[in-house]
Ligand code: SF4
């Protein structure tokens with residue numbers, strides 16, 4: 496796999512890909528529209544809930560809850576995120592092993608935003624040749640207007656991107672109103688500003704340089720490729736034959752004539768290079784910079800169609816297929832990454848479905864460890880923390896198991912009621928008269944927390960100890 500030396504890209508020398516029509520271009524456009532619809536519209540979608548925000552997806556920092564439709568993530572569940580990240584990584588490896596860098600070519604934010612920026616550029620300034628000419632010409636009214644309009648819409652899209660991201664962290668309607676009346680939190684303005692600037696720079700200027708020099712994935716993806724991986728490839732044998740590629744001059748217009756002369760089917764039109772957003776020539780073989788967007792396939796297929804020749808001079812294929820061998824999709828790598836993905840999905844599913852709806856934690860007061868009362872009894876104190884993850888208030892009872900003759904005091908509190916989707920802290924005293932049968936210094940016992948009203952069903956047992964002297 497070839498590696499491109501580091502280059503510092505100047506805007507005037509930036510790659511100016513030609514637009515192309517074809518099924519892969521269509522597929523990329525569908526993904527882009529869908530991705531943008533989801534990202535920009537989701538914060539505005541409302542969702543009926545008995546408690547909490549009515550926004551379908553909101554990372555509510557004030558209440559420390561992440562609402563994702565009917566799914567609520569509490570701070571105690573944050574380890575799900577690590578499982579999710581691991582799943583995302585191994586699933587990406589799995590896909591890469593099977594189909595190369597399809598994530599880069601179709602789904603990566605950098606690709607989606609660069610595509611949208613290029614669409615704006617193309618709409619205002621025209622296709623490749625017109626843009627190159629505009630860049631080269633001296634500044635005049637036409638150039639000033641076209642460039643200004645392009646940058647205006649780029650900045651507008653960057654701002655929308657930054658603001659939309661911020662809207663996931665608060666009520667979208669309220670936050671937008673506050674944002675434009677200058678009363679939103681400072682963090683909202685700073686985050687929007689940083690994202691506006693970084694999107695503008697990454698999608699408007701850095702573009703392919705991000706994929707080449709910043710993204711770590713492009714560096715290690717080659718380790719996941721093997722001869723079975725589907726990659727965008729040029730059929731060298733068909734394209735070059737014995738005598739190499741050749742322009743379709745008069746004597747080389749038909750495939751038969753070319754065969755006789757020993758030249759391949761590549762007519763050296765250069766379209767596959769002109770449409771490439773990475774500015775590479777796929778005919779030079781697999782290259783580390785190729786993001787497998789398949790636009791060169793569309794370009795070449797159009798040429799083949801125009802000549803009435805078979806498509807597929809550039810195509811998704813594997814090294815095995817190119818050399819006439821059978822592909823083995825089921826191999827050690829794909830099976831390994833597949834199993835790791837399934838295990839992560841299983842772990843995530845089990846940890847979500849078995850997640851307790853009532854969290855109780857107890858810590859014993861250490862200062863002092865115990866108090867001797869005037870009537871000879873000994874008192875230990877405990878700090879309780881309850882979290883009720885259900886949508887109804889929960890009435891709870893606390894009792895003792897394995898601590899004979901002891902009693903519980905909740906002070907002035909008569910009933911323990913934890914509001915729906917809320918937490919409660921409580922100070923609990925346990926009082927006991929030490930006698931000959933229980934002079935042991937540390938008496939292990941268990942608190943039993945029993946739901947008596949609400950949606951909770953299961954009791955919770957917590958190990959603790961009673962210290963006598
Ligand atoms: S070589 Fe083809 S698949 Fe690779 S980045 Fe360029 S256009 Fe996309």
Ligand code: SF4
Nearest residue numbers: 761762764765767795
């Ligand atoms: S588009 Fe096809 S025919 Fe044209 S140069 Fe590329 S490989 Fe050759």
